[in-house]
Amino acid sequence: MLLIPCPFCGARDETEFAYGGDAGVERPTDPEAATDEAWTDYLCFHDNPKGPHRELWFHRDGCRRWLEVERDTWTHELGAVRLSRP
Amino acid sequence: MRRQPFRAAEGGHLIDRTEPLRFDFDGHRHEGYRGDSLASGLLAAGVRIVARSFKYHRPRGVWGFGPEEPNAMVTTGVREEARPNLKATEVPLSEGLEAFGQNAWPSVSWDLGGAAGLAGGLMPAGFYYKTFMAPARWWPALYEPLIRRMAGFGPAPSAPDDAFYAKRRIHADVLVAGGGPAGVAAALAAARAGARVVLADENVRFGGDLLRAPGEIDEGDGLDWIDTAVAELEAMSHVRLLRRATVAGYYDHNLLTVAERPGGEAPAGAPAARLWFVRARDVVIAAGAHERPLLFDGNDRPGVMSASAAGGYAHAYGVLAGRNAVVAGNNDSIYRVARLLRSAGVGIAAVADTRSGGDIRDLPCRAGGTVERVLGSRRVRGVLLRRADGRAGDKGERIACDLVAVSGGWSPAVHLHAQARGSLGYNEERGLILPDRPGGANRSAGAAAGRFDLDGCLAEGWTAGVAAAASSGHERPAGEPPRSPDRSAWEAPVFWQTGGGKRFVDLQYDVTAADVDLAAREGYRSVEHVKRYTALGMGTDQGKTSGMAGLVLLSEALGRPVARTGTTTFRPPYTPVPMAAMASGLIGEGRDALRRTAADDWHEARGALFTAAGLWRRPRYYPREGMDEEEAISAEVRETRAGVGIVDVGTLGKVDIQGRDAAAFLDLLYANRMSSLKTGRGRYGLMLREDGRVFDDGVVMRLGENHFYLTTTTAHQHEAMQHIELLLQTVWPELEVYATDVTEHWFAAALAGPGSRALLGRAAPELDLSDDAFPMMAVRAATVAGLSALVFRMSFSGELSYEIAVPADQGLALWTRLLTEGREDGLTPYGTEAMGTMRIEKGHVTHAEADGRTTPDDLGLGRMVRAEGPGIGKRSLELPALRRKGRQQLVGLSVIDGEARIPPGCQVVESDDMKPAPPLGHVTSFCYSPTLGRALALALVENGRARTGQTVYIASPMIDLSMAAEIVSPVFYDAQGTRLHG
Amino acid sequence: MADDATEARRSALAGLDLGSRAGGAGGVLLGEGPAQESFVLRGPAADTAFAQAVEEVLGAGLPLEPGEVREVCEDALLIRLGPDEWRLMAPLSDDGRLAARVASGLAGGPGALVNVSSASTIIAVTGEHAADLLATGTGIDLDPAAFPPGRAVRTHIGNAQALVQRRAEDAFDLHVPRSYARSFWEWLEERGREFDAAVAL
């Protein structure tokens, strides 16, 4: 079980969090102006790396903040963790 | 006959001779002492055959001393109390203990299945795969039961286990796995440095190898030193000592499980087992080493035993594993064992050392000699010794004995290191697999790291303890590490085997050297494949004694270096953990939360039948005297539509939204516009996922300029909050909006039916309920039944309806007061079935229709979507896939045979010929409508709206059902909505 | 007027009839704490206008350490639960004065106040094994060095989310969502068997 160092609450068990997917996906700032291709890229085509990955975790049972967590999907080693909105 | 014929007159630091215990083994009464293990008790009683082997049913005795035991598998208790697959070495003796040897019927000493063993090579490697191949249909009925009866382990208990099992989660700066000299030294160093320490050991007493053989530490007895250190640790409030507790699993981020089996000496009321979860900053792995066997013909006979175990039984329990011993091995530890046995009263017939030289004058040494074969069929009667170098002309030497104590060297217990994804290295010269780079914050010390001398173990343990404490910021403690004059290295050649015959590598699974050879000849190259093909190392001992032997044999057979062959994966747990301990807290009372609304006690008292809605329970319907289920539900519907009904809607998700940008945010959150709402009014809203599918629906009420109250479905309370916070925190962080889940604060009940206005009018006399003053989709604060409430006028049933919300602690009062007030109106409480029936009659959607695949347009709600604006999901609605023709659309199905009942899971098809054909869609919801007097269904059907008027078929091929239905509007009842006004 | 709210109030644990089962001594005591008035206070910690407004109406500044519990006016406590979230708790009163005062103090500036008085049930866990009992179902570090008395944390225990307020080394108030309260209590009692749990008088 991962131990995620929440910048606000301190280190907490993975079970207190909800996984939120890739943190590196940028929502087009003007969706109406986005081409179908750009929009489907945003929706569907995400990297699934073996190795370092930036992902979102929601601290559901703690501070209720969305965190950006750097996690190695192979070793589960964690890198920087920050509040999505400081 | 003496009761304990093999108990020495004195000695045994683990037993209390003043407290004899009686126990039964295979129906025979024996006696042992408090402190004995079942294994030592059986040996003291002279019981040599303890179990039968897995495959050949060969008689087996005790081989080891602890969790490495491959042979002595027993079941304790009978029938419902049975605890199968225990190792006799790990079962503490207790008064009245009943135990049985496994794999044998009727008993281990007279076993019918043993005939399998007579037929030598009957079951070679891969036997099961080769024999039970085809036909496949014979597997469930024939092969599997046959294999299980022949080869199964102990019987499963016949009744639920009602013993109490416990779990505990703790944190530590340093977890020390193993309480031998290295572990205790590590714990002492770390604890003195101030670190929070957990020290766990599998035995009832700390000491590790010192339990099996004496040693000297700091110019005194080693075990005395351990006791003193343990007393010092016990006195420190930041140290926790766990006895009879094995560190079993090493998981991500230094979470380790420790399986504690209080057993034997445990105080009354202690749990049968406890599973500890320890989150440790750093871990010292001082798990020791396992003694390897020697391979010779008959090395599985009862009486052949690990040398250190034989010495250990004498030293720790005062038990003689035999009267006359041959000690054989390839390292110096055999001399220590020989002397221990001799001083306990065992005759030493010979000490055979495979290495030349090293002749010890006071022992009958056979330098350069080894065991070739065991004599005796059911137990050891003697051995045939031969020169280890195989010199020609050697006729060998027959020596009578009843105990063969063997040592093939030592394998460090690298399991935890490897579970933590640490890398392993093979030291060719020493013949050892050793921990290399650690995976995570841990360090191995002592025998687990390949240090076999007491002085080295102490020094390494101390150093590891200091370093482990430092990783949580604790400075080096004062004082010096303990010392010992013992610097014996016990270096051994890799491995020793002799001759042919039945040479067992894996005693538990009956895997022989020939099996490994055969696997190699049949083309197996990977050690993982050989493991599965031969079952080597797959028993409950997980190859603790056999792993190294198998690896060397395979490498030899393949003609490649051991380092290239590699090991199999070390997976947790290190030693079996009772399922009941893992399940503790996850079964029985309180396993899952059951959420109850404020009116739950009333529903229960009224005899409601409940249904699960997520974690909530909701009344499904209220049974009535003399009515079946459908009649009772229909009565609830009829009485509501004709008069007035009340339903508990306390489970709906509720969110308070405030902030300067609240209205702007809701325009982004919902597909329809919310910013145009006037204060005091509400609107039905659709939340989309970013991919354009309907995510959730509910009502948004504007309570003030910057203050809204919205509802979500019961199912999506938490997901909706998570979604809202994601948008506020990552997509539009510049918006000043505060969202608070207030589901738990509010209870709500809905009054529905033409009579609801009159009833509410009496309950809330200050409230003007006229259509003008309180129109549809308005919200008012009011006093209802004497309670401060929010009243919403909205409708799910299609009737005139009001939802009344009060703080949940007053929810039951609201409910009961309304029911009292409504007595004269014939107020009918109704459940989710009646609610569902009424919403189907009205064509309102729920998650059955908004199933995560449907768009607003699919559901006929396309007009709700505001054209402009960057709201969530709206851009996706423009994608070709969501606009194409042929999507499934929501329709109503009017069943031609009105009395028909539609079972769940029906498809909608074009023809009734029951031939395979792609369906047009499927039925999403169905009911018998008491209002219309016939069966109704909602369905998602390809191009459904354009098919209005067509006849299709509701089909369920599994039950050979097909019924004609007409596609109609999903709104079956009151399409004009006139009933909303009462 | 909501004149009879007091009479109308009912604990989520009322159905368990704890009063009749109270008594006995055990390694841990379970009891229901008195209902409280409780509000979620939201606002930007770094915004001086917000911080000042709070300090003016509550008579004490915002607690800024995670989990810090600060006594403010009229026996009320303010607990920091998130970067922009606090919990304001006070003894139960039906006059609505506290809420009105805070709401008017915040008016015009950023921030929000939400009444959640009915949202939680308070269960007091006390006694020698209080922390051990919680440790059967939560992964947070309950060592007093890591979680000292006087602090509060939100976490998950057993089958429910809980705001854990540590009153003393061996005394905890668990604020659990009202709808979960009864099954959470049952969970506590089941796990409490290990410590001879008894119902507090």
Ligand SMILES: [Zn+2]
């Ligand atoms: Zn947090």
